[in-house]
Amino acid sequence: xxxxxxxxxxxxxxxxxxxxxxxxxxxxxxxxxxxxxxxxxxxxxxxxxxxxxxxxxxxxxxxxxxxxxxxxxxxxxxxxxxxxxxxxxxxxxxxxxxxxxxxxxxxxxxxxxxxxxxxxxxxxxxxxxxxxxxxxxxxxxxxxxxxxxxxxxxxxxxxxxxxxxxxxxxxxxxxxxxxxxxxxxxxxxxxxxxxxxxxxxxxxxxxxxxxxxxxxxxxxxxxxxxxxxxxxxxxxxxxxxxxxxxxxxxxxxxxxxxxxxxxxxxxxxxxxxxxxxxxxxxxxxxxxxxxxxxxxxxxxxxxxxxxxxxxxxxxxxxxxxxxxxxxxxxxxxxxxxxxxxxxxxxxxxxxxxxxxxxxxxxxxxxxxxxxxxxxxxxxxxxxxxxxxxxxxxxxxxxxxxxxxxxxxxxxxxxxxxxxxxxxxxxxxxxxxxxxxxxxxxxxxxxxxxxxx
Amino acid sequence: xxxxxxxxxxxxxxxxxxxxxxxxxxxxxxxxxxxxxxxxxxxxxxxxxxxxxxxxxxxxxxxxxxxxxxxxxxxxxxxxxxxxxxxxxxxxxxx
Numbered sequence: 083x084x085x086x087x088x089x090x091x092x093x094x095x096x097x098x099x100x101x102x103x104x105x106x107x108x109x110x111x112x113x114x115x116x117x118x119x120x121x122x123x124x125x126x127x128x129x130x131x132x133x134x135x136x137x138x139x140x141x142x143x144x145x146x147x148x149x150x151x152x153x154x155x156x157x158x159x160x161x162x163x164x165x166x167x168x169x170x171x172x173x174x175x176x177x178x179x180x181x182x183x184x185x186x187x188x189x190x191x192x193x194x195x196x197x198x199x200x201x202x203x204x205x206x207x208x209x210x211x212x213x214x215x216x217x218x219x220x221x222x223x224x225x226x227x228x229x230x231x232x233x234x235x236x237x238x239x240x241x242x243x244x245x246x247x248x249x250x251x252x253x254x255x256x257x258x259x260x261x262x263x264x265x266x267x268x269x270x271x272x273x274x275x276x277x278x279x280x281x282x283x284x285x286x287x288x289x290x291x292x293x294x295x296x297x298x299x300x301x302x303x304x305x306x307x308x309x310x311x312x313x314x315x316x317x318x319x320x321x322x323x324x325x326x327x328x329x330x331x332x333x334x335x336x337x338x339x340x341x342x343x344x345x346x347x348x349x350x351x352x353x354x355x356x357x358x359x360x361x362x363x364x365x366x367x368x369x370x371x372x373x374x375x376x377x378x379x380x381x382x383x384x385x386x387x388x389x390x391x392x393x394x395x396x397x398x399x400x401x402x403x404x405x406x407x408x409x410x411x412x413x414x415x416x417x418x419x420x421x422x423x424x425x426x427x428x429x430x431x432x433x434x435x436x437x438x439x440x441x442x443x444x445x446x447x448x449x450x451x452x453x454x455x456x457x458x459x460x461x462x463x464x465x466x467x468x469x470x471x472x473x474x475x476x477x478x479x480x481x482x483x484x485x486x487x488x489x490x491x492x493x494x495x496x497x498x499x500x501x502x503x504x505x506x507x508x509x510x511x512x513x514x515x516x517x518x519x520x521x522x523x524x525x526x527x528x529x530x531x532x533x534x
Numbered sequence: 535x536x537x538x539x540x541x542x543x544x545x546x547x548x549x550x551x552x553x554x555x556x557x558x559x560x561x562x563x564x565x566x567x568x569x570x571x572x573x574x575x576x577x578x579x580x581x582x583x584x585x586x587x588x589x590x591x592x593x594x595x596x597x598x599x600x601x602x603x604x605x606x607x608x609x610x611x612x613x614x615x616x617x618x619x620x621x622x623x624x625x626x627x628x629x
Contacts, residue, residue, distance in 0.1 A: 148609040230576050241589045284594055286578065353572045364549065371550070373622050375613035385625050390552035403549055403564055406542070409549040410565075421574055425585035432580070432586060464564050481589035 088533040089188045091207040093126045094134050095166040103163035115161035116295070118274045125204045125215040126167035127174055128154045128259070129248040133164070137250040138172040138200075139180035139395030141370045141377045151248025152280045153217065153259045160275040169203030172398045173367065174224055174252045176200050178460065181400040186457055189232060190529050191496055195454040198228030204262050205232040207390040210527060215263045215272050219249060221256045222355050222452075223474025226486035229262055230449035230499030233488040233527030235269045235516070236262045238474075240507045241481035242287035243278030253362035254285075256355075256478045266517045269485075270294040273509060287507070298512055300518040303337030307515070308442035312348035313473060315451055321492040322448045329446055329489055329500045332522050333515070341442055345434040350427050351476040352468060357411050357424035358479070363401075364408025370396060388494055403464065432480040439505045444512055447473050449486040449499035477503050487510045490525050497527055537565050 086092060100121050107119035129135045129147035136142045154164070171181040179187040179202025187202040189195040190210040197206040201218030205228030208216050218225040220238035229236025237260045244259040246530030251257065274294045280286045309330065314323065330340055372378035372392030379391035397405070411420035438445070451472055460467045477484035483506070486499040500519075504512035537545075539558050542565065546553045554562065607620065616623040 102614075104615055123575075145613055147605075201614060216554060281595075281597075284588060287590065287592070288595075348577075350575055351577060353574045356568060356572050357575075368550075372615060374610075374616070378615035382625065385627050386550070387552075388625050389550045393550055394552040396553070399560075402557075403561065403568070405549050405551065406545050406561065406565060407568060410545050413545070420572070421586055423580060425587070426580035426583040427575055427578060429583050429586040430580070432589075465567055468568075468571070 086210070086212055086533070087208055089190060089206050090185050091168055091187055091203045091210070091212055092123065092166045092251050093136055093138070093169050093184050093203070096133060097166070098165050098190040100163055100165050101240050101427060102138050111518065112161065112452055116271055117157060117160045117162035120162045120163040120214060122157060122162045123165040123168050123207055123216055124154060125170050125201050125216070125218045127170055127219050127250045128217070129250070130154060130164060130167065133167065135167065135250070136184070137174070138170045138184060139401070140183040141392070142250070143183070143377055145376055147248070149248060151283060152245035153249065153276045156276050156278060157217070159263045163273070168207055168216065171200035171202065172300075172401050173363070174200040174219055174221055175363070175400050175404055177223070177227055178455070178457070179203065179465055180457065180461055181398055183398060186304070188457075188481070189534065191232060191454060193532065194457050195496070196457055198231035198454065200224040201228050201262065201302045205229055205234060205236070208232065208234050208262055208264065209527070210531070210533070215261065215268050215275060217259055218262050219252075219257055219259050219273065220478065221252050222478050223361060223471035225260050225262055226449050226474045226484060226499070226501060227470060229486040231454040231497070233491070233497030234262060234264060235266060235488065236260065236486045237269055237273060237509070238448065238477060238484050239273065239277065239509055240287070240483045242285050243277045243483075243507065243509070245278070245286050247280055247282040247284040251366040253359040254366060255362060256359060258478075266513055266520050267295065267298065269516070270298050270513050289507075292510060294510055294513055298517050299514050300519045300521060302515050304339070305444070305511075305515065306339045306341055306442045307333055308341050308343035308438055308445040310345045310348065310445060310447060312345050313447040315472065318451050319492065322381060322451060322498065325490045325498050325500065326446070326448050329519070332519055333446065336522060343442060343445070344439045345438065347427065347434050348429045348476060351431055351479055352472055352530065353430065354424045354427045354479060355471070355475045356407065356468060357420050358428060360404040360408035361412050361421050362408070364412065367405055372396070400464075428479050431476055433484060435476075435480045435482070443505070444508075444515055447501045447503065449473060449501040453494070453496035453498055482506055483509045483512060485516050486524055487516050488527055537562060537569065
């Protein structure tokens with residue numbers, strides 16, 4: 083486990099406790115559960131009872147929740163136990179895991195490559211076999227982009243399918259927890275275990291639980307899959323285009339009907355996101371004031387200065403940037419021009435999907451516009467960093483389920499992913515398509531364990 | 535539109551984040567490039583579009599008006615940076 087330090091995936095480990103749980107399981111094994119005796123490390127954004135939860139931030143450096151998030155509780159109720167807490171971008175704001183107070187995470191694919199973000203500790207630990215499966219959160223691509231960068235499977239469920247209770251909030255109308263796994267079967271098992279109605283989350287959807295893993299079916303003959311023309315962007319490497327073509331071919335051979343579609347407002351998704359997400363973040367992060375929990379600055383002569391210094395010392399640069407953007411777009415005189423405008427465009431983006439989903443069962447796109455990049459390559463230019471999420475953000479804005487599948491690699495050998503976007507609450511169908519795709523794709527993610 | 539340094543300082547004040555001159559300099563540069571990107575939205579006509587307010591086709595649930603939690607003062611105070619047995623302690627507010 084010392085070797086993991088080179089990857090910097092764990093913020094906190096709970097090995098002793100895990101060993102105890104494993105022994106308990108061994109003495110009385112029960113295999114009639116979804117996750118029998120499975121040790122799992124989780125993103126450090128999920129509150130865990132009695133175990134430090136940092137959200138990758140200095141401001142929560144000493145925060146020990148006295149409660150358990152619903153999603154992790156669901157995992158434990160299904161037989162799993164906690165192995166540790168995984169590094170992530172600060173408050174899940176980032177696409178490369180370079181904004182964490184606990185340092186950069188390295189992609190096991192190669193030295194000096196980012197693992198994606200914000201669930202970068204999760205993708206790296208999973209790809210490096212430091213946890214058999216994991217969970218992340220996805221506000222604009224934070225599960226799917228790191229999955230794509232590490233050659234793993236990542237699913238962002240329908241908004242409301244997994245409870246947000248006990249997850250450190252970033253942007254409440256976009257945040258959704260989801261599984262990150264080595265294959266589709268594991269993904270279906272994890273989703274089945276973690277999802278479900280929760281009274282404590284006002285946006286949780288109340289419906290019967292689905293048995294995703296039992297209902298996995300690789301017969302996808304006759305399904306209609308949309309290919310949106312707007313997902314071919316300027317300066318996109320040729321390899322991404324080729325990967326997309328390869329994906330289409332595989333699906334066609336499986337009896338799927340490919341249909342060209344148009345999602346005309348796609349290019350406005352990212353600008354919309356960078357109004358909505360910071361606006362919600364500035365409001366959610368107002369709670370970190372140094373009074374009730376978390377870091378408190380010792381500087382300042384009065385209460386206001388204590389607030390200002392606490393937040394200045396406690397938050398990193400990216401978080402400050404986003405709080406300021408959010409504060410500005412919500413401020414009097416600018417609200418209509420930015421926030422209200424964005425909510426209107428968000429409606430148009432959702433409508434694009436609604437209209438097309440009367441014609442197709444799912445939509446196939448690339449997951450990211452490039453493969454993993456080097457640490458430091460994009461840190462000086464926030465907008466170029468934001469462009470990483472160009473293909474993943476629309477599903478968050480529309481609340482739709484979306485799955486990133488490992489599908490191939492570029493000429494440097496770095497993995498690339500394809501994304502399947504499904505109808506609301508149609509996780510089973512995209513998992514089925516992914517299942518059939520996985521069996522016929524022939525891509526094997528080979529990672530040399532250089533860090534050992 | 536462009537944000538000048540005074541504006542950035544004002545927003546930082548609203549957000550209760552103290553910034554020094556070097557911060558203001560880099561924030562002004564970064565925020566202006568981000569807003570330039572965001573302002574692509576201006577080319578869209580949205581006069582007749584209803585803003586999206588919720589992704590869910592359900593109204594908020596109500597519950598019985600009964601106390602269902604509480605009595606956990608100790609747990610709540612456990613993480614406070616400074617406390618006095620029963621209360622959170624902050625720097626003096628009134629003289």
